[in-house]
Amino acid sequence: MQYSERGGEVELSDLDDFDLKKTFECGQCFRWNEQDDGSYIGVAMGRAARLRREGDSIFITGTAGEFEEVWYDYFDLSRNYADIRGILSTDNYMLRATQFGAGIRILNQDRWETLCSFIISQCNNIPRIKTIVEKLCALFGERIDFDGGTYYTFPPAERLASRSEADLAPLRCGYRAPYILDAARAVADGRLDMDALASGSYGDAMRSLKMLSGIGDKVANCAILFSLRMKDAFPVDVHMKRAIAEHYGKDFDPRIFGDLAGVAQQYMFYYQRSKNRP
DNA sequence: AAACAGGCCTAAA
């Protein structure tokens, strides 16, 4: 991968896998939206950006400094996903899944935002998850004017910690509201230190996250995979249960994919969901 | 109209 700054954008060339649609719509994030011209605008890590593909290059708004400071890591650009697909093609099914999902990258997202978003995701569908998250940001985040539009950052846990369930009522997120507040307070008062968890073990992270009400195996694994950078975390939801039942059976163990199990999970999930859509 | 949607919690075997 090479990059160079020009005219308010950074051009990425000589890339391995990087499909914007698959990366942003494979279910790992909720705040990147496709525009009429095929580009994507989103807010992440406290700033707004637009990404577009032109030929073999990807263009990201901002300076080279911003790219080095934020986006290089956010888009996991130090990892070669074409190589990973090869490693994960351990059987015929995984060969098909990785080919179908070629272009997916696992994002290294903000820890609190990821935890909070996946608390909201439980027993919910993607359009409604996105609506609730956007309302949360519009109500409590910082306004950003970008490219002629108005956007909002994801509110820090500290800002939510002092709110009440009544304050969250406009979100219409139902029984998840107290879960959000519990988690926000735990982060704000240091009971849950996600930065510390990131440098600890998977087991410690699981135990700490599951101490909070409303966080079980699935939500904890999503937070660990998508924000603590542990690519061996393996979230299992209803779609993954189907995929596993159809292709592996009862005594499936994600450890067959080693420290890339979480990446394997994302290929399986994306492939499975494509079959369940009309 | 009833069932379902990217779970989690509690109670009960």
Place this chain on the structure above:
DNA sequence: TTTAGGCCTGTT
């Protein structure tokens, strides 16, 4: 250790 029912809300 596993299983059933309930939970807010919006959509089909």
